[in-house]
Amino acid sequence: MHLARAVVRYGFQFRDVLAAWELFVEGLLVTLTLSVAAFAGGLALGVLGAAIRTYGPGWAKFLVSSYVAVVRNTPLLVQLFVIFFGLPALGIRLDSMTAAIIALIFNLGAYTVEIVRAGFESIPEGQLEAGRALGLSGPQIFRHVVLFQSMRSMVPALSSQFIFFMLGTAAVSQIAVTDLFHTASLVQSRTFRDFEVYIVIAGIYLVLAQVMRLVFAGGYRLAFGGRS
Amino acid sequence: MIRGFSPNDILFLLGALRWTALLAAGAFVGSAVVGLVLATMRLSRFRAVRWLAIVYVQLVQGIPLLVWLFLLYFGVAMLGFNVDPWLAAILGFSIYGGAFLGEVWRGAMGSIEVTQWEAGAALGLSISQQLRHVIVPQSVQIAIPPTIGFLVQLIKNTSLASTIGILEVTREGQLTSAATYQPMTVYLVVAALYFALCFPLTQWSRSLERKFNAGR
Amino acid sequence: MPVVEINNIVKRFGSNTVLDDVSLSVDRGEVITVLGRSGSGKSTMLRCINGLEPIQGGSIRVDGVEVNDPACDLRVLRQNVGIVFQSFNLFPHLSVCDNITLAPRIVQRQAREHSRDLARGVLRQVGLEDKLDAFPNSLSGGQKQRVAIARSLAMHPKVMLFDEVTSALDPELTGEVLKVLEGVAAAGMTMILVTHEIGFARRFGSRVVFMHHGKVHEIGPAAETLANPQTAEFAAFLSAVLH
Ligand SMILES: Nc1ncnc2c1ncn2[C@@H]1O[C@H](COP(=O)(O)OP(=O)(O)O)[C@@H](O)[C@H]1O
Ligand SMILES: [Mg+2]
Numbered sequence: 001m002h003l004a005r006a007v008v009r010y011g012f013q014f015r016d017v018l019a020a021w022e023l024f025v026e027g028l029l030v031t032l033t034l035s036v037a038a039f040a041g042g043l044a045l046g047v048l049g050a051a052i053r054t055y056g057p058g059w060a061k062f063l064v065s066s067y068v069a070v071v072r073n074t075p076l077l078v079q080l081f082v083i084f085f086g087l088p089a090l091g092i093r094l095d096s097m098t099a100a101i102i103a104l105i106f107n108l109g110a111y112t113v114e115i116v117r118a119g120f121e122s123i124p125e126g127q128l129e130a131g132r133a134l135g136l137s138g139p140q141i142f143r144h145v146v147l148f149q150s151m152r153s154m155v156p157a158l159s160s161q162f163i164f165f166m167l168g169t170a171a172v173s174q175i176a177v178t179d180l181f182h183t184a185s186l187v188q189s190r191t192f193r194d195f196e197v198y199i200v201i202a203g204i205y206l207v208l209a210q211v212m213r214l215v216f217a218g219g220y221r222l223a224f225g226g227r228s
Numbered sequence: 229m230i231r232g233f234s235p236n237d238i239l240f241l242l243g244a245l246r247w248t249a250l251l252a253a254g255a256f257v258g259s260a261v262v263g264l265v266l267a268t269m270r271l272s273r274f275r276a277v278r279w280l281a282i283v284y285v286q287l288v289q290g291i292p293l294l295v296w297l298f299l300l301y302f303g304v305a306m307l308g309f310n311v312d313p314w315l316a317a318i319l320g321f322s323i324y325g326g327a328f329l330g331e332v333w334r335g336a337m338g339s340i341e342v343t344q345w346e347a348g349a350a351l352g353l354s355i356s357q358q359l360r361h362v363i364v365p366q367s368v369q370i371a372i373p374p375t376i377g378f379l380v381q382l383i384k385n386t387s388l389a390s391t392i393g394i395l396e397v398t399r400e401g402q403l404t405s406a407a408t409y410q411p412m413t414v415y416l417v418v419a420a421l422y423f424a425l426c427f428p429l430t431q432w433s434r435s436l437e438r439k440f441n442a443g444r
Numbered sequence: 445m446p447v448v449e450i451n452n453i454v455k456r457f458g459s460n461t462v463l464d465d466v467s468l469s470v471d472r473g474e475v476i477t478v479l480g481r482s483g484s485g486k487s488t489m490l491r492c493i494n495g496l497e498p499i500q501g502g503s504i505r506v507d508g509v510e511v512n513d514p515a516c517d518l519r520v521l522r523q524n525v526g527i528v529f530q531s532f533n534l535f536p537h538l539s540v541c542d543n544i545t546l547a548p549r550i551v552q553r554q555a556r557e558h559s560r561d562l563a564r565g566v567l568r569q570v571g572l573e574d575k576l577d578a579f580p581n582s583l584s585g586g587q588k589q590r591v592a593i594a595r596s597l598a599m600h601p602k603v604m605l606f607d608e609v610t611s612a613l614d615p616e617l618t619g620e621v622l623k624v625l626e627g628v629a630a631a632g633m634t635m636i637l638v639t640h641e642i643g644f645a646r647r648f649g650s651r652v653v654f655m656h657h658g659k660v661h662e663i664g665p666a667a668e669t670l671a672n673p674q675t676a677e678f679a680a681f682l683s684a685v686l687h
Pocket of ligand 1: 457462480481482483484485486487488489
């Protein structure tokens, strides 16, 4: 009740905040760049990891599952800190954008391994046997039989994982990457309208997430037809 | 003054882990309440109620947790309230986590075949008795592993509370790192602490899931 | 007074009329077998009788109580009407005993000690007394179905509905379930069975109902009607089932 009355009394002023739209656009571009780079890298890493987890030798399997376990059981924020603040102590100096991309790829890669592996394992043994019976080599079977079929079941999980991940990239603002979330503090220090700033930022993320949902759904329909 | 990283620092970090755990516990309870309400709303007879729950989930999951925390902490402060960071954090985690937990639980209930409801109805059980004696006990079994998975997610997310000034283990790590100039060591220890908290839960969730699948 | 009285009911799913002016009156102790092709509306008719499906026209009375009257307490009705499904629908998280006693305990408010005796009693009727504390997933299909029958018997219903209760079973398990049904019929239960077991219908049925395109296409005393179907459709159906 108090809160509702306070909101009414507050007197929203979006003009100054919206006047800084160029900053928001810049931040949005950074967020998109980061997300796309991480998506490409994470997907590659994830498919590689999943292939090793499913078909690789024992020691390599262990390596991959350790990687997955470490990443999945620690916060992204701490991973960012280790890479951005920690690595310079070992003489590896990265600018914040590079550090962010590396951390994001490693992070997304681990989650992707699990999704892709589940996709691989959903291919019945009979399919592999059929491939062998036709004289296909291991890599050929992987490419033509496993990869394509499992894509279909993986894409929905991957796309929701990606949208979730994209929103999570806001954490990179904490290592001074000027992403969309970081923009908020820039605009805030100009306008001192914290509430409006974060409402606008929330709105941009919300639209971004919905647009991505539509894009993925459309892409899925294009690639696999209307049936799901 | 620069000092080295000492065993004392580890103790401090361990002490801060307590606040991480407390934060996660509070957030879990809050998320459970919100999640229960949402899952119940999704069962409603009224389309508008179901629709409201869906919109809530879409809205909440379309906005980063960090934005929720800042909205509740810095934003609400603008309205002239003195916002306690703990309150803002637990509220933010509950709003956000509830959407996920609600979906998990709804999914678990949805995976119970409609014939189970019918069998209950055919024996003269009321809707609430069907829920209580037939649907919920079966869904709980299905829901436990993903709920533990959610808890792991939540524990990791509490690290974001450091950004609104809560002195949990990540924030303590930032302070220690600044004081010792040993960021690598400090953040690896912090990561190890999270791992120690989350890894057993992850494994537990997996083994329950495996056991459940085997029993089917 | 008939136990079940179906008067000119109409049931639609959207624009699809599934039951079209169906009437049937069942007296106490009668064993009605319902035959018909898949999709002819047999299951739907049973589901209407215990209120699992609302009807769009006509009326159904069970023991004098109007099923589709808004004032009718469906929970009371369902204690009087037992139904056994093709897919058993046992509760997998409950033991056999708890499956059977759940409704008597929470709907009829029986004490737990008493209800265990009740479970033992109905299990004896279906020949599974030793399975009192087993869990459904440890039982064979035939045993599951017998437990489902016992669960229904435990409510002491006035009429029992059986929807193709042997169709999901291997042939060698069908016999044990039919034997149980035979026992239930012999004990005087009023029964409506949807089945493809013509032999059972002939020997234990009082009357047969042949459903076709959502209508009662033919009805008559079991043995005679099965031996001398009056309509071409029923004759065709019988020869398809028998050969
Ligand atoms: N819940 C439902 N929604 C829509 N149509 C249904 C539903 N249940 C049954 N039907 C339709 O009603 C008709 C009769 O079904 P049913 O009573 O199951 O036939 P039977 O048991 O004789 O095989 C079928 O055409 C079926 O598709
Ligand atoms: Mg049927």
